[in-house]
Amino acid sequence: MNFASDNTAGVAPQIMAALARANEGFALGYGNDDVTRRVERKFCDLFERDVAVFLVPTGTGANALALAHVTPPWGAVLCHQNAHIAVDECGAPEFFGGGIKLVELPGDNGKLTADTLKARLGNKASWGPPHHVTPAAVSISQASEAGTIYRVAEIRALAELAHAHGATLHMDGARFGNALARLNVSAADMTWKAGVDVLSFGATKGGAMGAEAVIFFDPERADGMSARRKRGGALLSKHRFIAAQMEAFLDGDLWLRLARHANAMADRLGDGLAQAGFTPVWPVEANEVFAALPAALCDKLQAAGAMFYRWDADASGRVIVRLVTSFQTTAEEVERFVALAKAG
Amino acid sequence: MNFASDNTAGVAPQIMAALARANEGFALGYGNDDVTRRVERKFCDLFERDVAVFLVPTGTGANALALAHVTPPWGAVLCHQNAHIAVDECGAPEFFGGGIKLVELPGDNGKLTADTLKARLGNKASWGPPHHVTPAAVSISQASEAGTIYRVAEIRALAELAHAHGATLHMDGARFGNALARLNVSAADMTWKAGVDVLSFGATKGGAMGAEAVIFFDPERADGMSARRKRGGALLSKHRFIAAQMEAFLDGDLWLRLARHANAMADRLGDGLAQAGFTPVWPVEANEVFAALPAALCDKLQAAGAMFYRWDADASGRVIVRLVTSFQTTAEEVERFVALAKAG
């Protein structure tokens, strides 16, 4: 019953197999290898256009490098106040960006709304040189930290606002697969066709060992990124192994199959908890379930071996727990957890 | 005949096996796992003292994070003019250090000498606030970029100079194993007992997939490094896998056995070239051989499938080539290369 994080899962067997295959013979380092070339083509196919691809070993690195690349040091990145970049990356975007500022906005269900963004961007007195920072990027997480997802129309509305103010739209896709698996659209639809300019495409949480990609939908905007990644310590020398992970992840839509399983487990968990009287506090749209449980029940569940984080407290003093499923989660685990919850 | 880099080699089978073992079940992310604890203990055992250990995926990241941690932004890092940190990391130390300055010094055989360092540190008019940067660190590469190694007494002399001027001694140990395998001393002897304060311990070139460690010999000096690593994008989420690589690398002295093989191949290559009339331009002390070859011979070797970099040109117009061996290099490859060289 490990619901602590999708990071607690291991590596999908297909990806382990790909690593073993990549280990045959010699290959030039730093991305000058065949696997890397194939992965680049795969991303172009996936997104139905030429894209520039930079593989990096961590999601924090992907986000920070991407944001630094599209934001001058005096720029602001507008994001949800609970965004991973704002809360969980120890200031990486600020560091990589040379002192950029994150402007954190509220929003129900972990999502930024066009109305909130519009109001903030429209407050012209608070923007612009010499005294104020300049809006340079809007960053959204798909899926969000609350396990919810943006619909294409929502993304488009945010993109239009960002672009109208000269800002770039960045998508933190650490759980991109979980989001896409839920929507009946293409990867292109959910990104550049809706106005996303740069994407952190995550594979690690989805089943890789440590592989993320920064994708620029306009390859010209990637100019200089090769140097930025290297000096950021994020260019792997034996690059074929990160490429092999990503290749296997994308191959035959493995990533979407893994994501659908994780999502299905989250649905099952959410439904079960609802039946137990603990309706999730936010819509279950990806692979995360947030539920308000009595503290005693939390203790009991953890005593029984369940692993999860206590996220927050609600107004009535109950604990809001975060339950994350992964490609490795089994229906048995879910059922056992639900049964314990029902028993109260 | 791949002598392009030790990065072109793959991953040692023992390390691949360790990755497979680490892939069983769930484990908390970000280093909160058992394998990471074991690796930390292994490093303490190896160095015969308590050390603070931070695993990171790249050597550039290890060096840049280490140097940034011991150098204020107005500090200088004195190093050899051909050092990897000065030449090959695209300014990573400068970036991570908030604009530190690398002071690059000459030195035969790729090594910094105590005399040169003493003269530079002793030029007091060029140091100190408000107008000048302050010597904050001395960085040496063991083995050096020229494939040579510092003897313990040399390290000690440099350490004493550094410390006398208030500077920290950093060792870039991307090829630490190759160096140690050559000297009849312990890892402790070659580091903290000789005055090294912080070490970038490399495993990637030695046979891992992507695993380096920053080692602080005084754990108190590591205060804050956890945050620095995370915001540097260098904290892996599925951390057990980097730890598993390092554990297998250290286990049963695998790292030294792999290094001895690589070194032996370099010896054989150097001897063979010397017999062919191409005595290496620098002593062959680790796993690199530098030799001055006629351009026509270089062309012929490459046409025959040999891979290597043309490093420089000597005074007589011959090409100084760099030949790097690895744990994967075979005696057959070496012999074939030497035979071609002898044939001229």
Place this chain on the structure above:
Amino acid sequence: MNFASDNTAGVAPQIMAALARANEGFALGYGNDDVTRRVERKFCDLFERDVAVFLVPTGTGANALALAHVTPPWGAVLCHQNAHIAVDECGAPEFFGGGIKLVELPGDNGKLTADTLKARLGNKASWGPPHHVTPAAVSISQASEAGTIYRVAEIRALAELAHAHGATLHMDGARFGNALARLNVSAADMTWKAGVDVLSFGATKGGAMGAEAVIFFDPERADGMSARRKRGGALLSKHRFIAAQMEAFLDGDLWLRLARHANAMADRLGDGLAQAGFTPVWPVEANEVFAALPAALCDKLQAAGAMFYRWDADASGRVIVRLVTSFQTTAEEVERFVALAKAG
């Protein structure tokens, strides 16, 4: 009727005279002159203890250098959401601090309260490595951007909270004189005796040409600041002239006399507006008056030559204007403005 800013005022005649006196003969640059030594002693006298003093030409520079010096790059500076450092310095603290994060908190009357600070600091799950930034400094503005001032007990309460969490208390004293002139306490009482660790002491708004001081109450904490100031471009070469400004400002309590005049003009303006039916929206405690005026009245006042900024809008659609007085403001200007306001 220039109420746009205290920056629109000129330089007090006593300070101009001091500049002329300082212009006699030669003096070593960069602070190695007699005037600088005298200013340092004056600050020690003023604060009744040894302090370290760094003169810099701008308030933004003073704040950014001070905060960068007490905050590691992964640190957070907690401040009021309307603080100058958060809103009006174009990200200078983030830049000088290597990517530090400003955590902006609400508070009535432009002031941070101990309750708000306590709640935020006490939310332990949101702080600390590796994932979260670390509270490193609390910054308060005395007087605040709303023209209000912290009482000594309020400062002490905030200092105790900051210190209890390992954070430094910084005071942005761009209008330090205006605040101190209002309280019946000493400069020491309002600063280090109440727990302030580092102060940006402003003279420019008070009547100098361009002179601010960073004051460390514990001189040992200033270690390295000399280099930081220089590489920040904030060390003046003909330093005697900034020192001369500060000396004249401090001499014979000129600064407090100038501040008292500015404050008195603000009082008069606030009282007059209250009589006209426009009671200031925040207490008038320093040299700023904020009042909600009908837009038509604003237009009329500006047409009549009054200069001021439209700060915000209140719930009923009236314009909240900011009116700043200075040492140069005359009672006649104030009366004329009030008369126009009364005429409606």
Place this chain on the structure above:
Amino acid sequence: MNFASDNTAGVAPQIMAALARANEGFALGYGNDDVTRRVERKFCDLFERDVAVFLVPTGTGANALALAHVTPPWGAVLCHQNAHIAVDECGAPEFFGGGIKLVELPGDNGKLTADTLKARLGNKASWGPPHHVTPAAVSISQASEAGTIYRVAEIRALAELAHAHGATLHMDGARFGNALARLNVSAADMTWKAGVDVLSFGATKGGAMGAEAVIFFDPERADGMSARRKRGGALLSKHRFIAAQMEAFLDGDLWLRLARHANAMADRLGDGLAQAGFTPVWPVEANEVFAALPAALCDKLQAAGAMFYRWDADASGRVIVRLVTSFQTTAEEVERFVALAKAG
């Protein structure tokens, strides 16, 4: 006999008078004043084209802001090894540039030569991503730290090389007036017509209190500089006073008259020393004289009240002293110094 630095001089009386005039009445801050507008026009007239002008209080700030603006963080600035930016600014360019790298080149008489630059830029293996920094700017000092000046043809040759490699040509003109006064050319000839892209135009050493200007000859390249200056702490609030200094400096060619005087005093000093047997070690072309004196003579001169820096030692053990003249230097001082030197 103060030859320590042109920074030890005071402020020219015409500039003091201008400060007094600027002190009448109110003026908007931050450059929104009439004097600033006039200075901008004056610079356009001086350079015979539209230029973008940013006044800042220090030369270090001017250089660092200018270089940071034309260099990406992974860029290199090539300069003479004795350049002020490399030696005397405590790493300011590295800091403002987010970790840029200064590549320091040798050159006789303190000057960079086209041959040296060409050789370094032409070493293609050492440049470019991902591993190496990218040449982004070439910076020359006019006059140089050795008191020599570049002829227009020399500047043009360096500019052509820089531009051919995609790099910007920056001129550190802390002593721009001293250089221009010596050449029979216009300010335009010595800058943009010869290929200079961005200039740090100094007034402080020439006779101002603290006023420098960053000049972009292509105003479009200044985009974003307003924010960079502010967040660099270099935007003065009472900006009219820095503008007034610069206006008076430029007015009626005061700057050139002051520079001619300083140069003439240097000539006289150099000639006198040559007659005394101490021919200057570098050509006296601006307002600095470097001469090799016996240590005993140095002691005697300093005992007699002469102030100067001991710069270096020559091969025969004599002290190379730096003697700087300024607008304030008198013929009497020079003669007295020479007489002492002749007396030996």
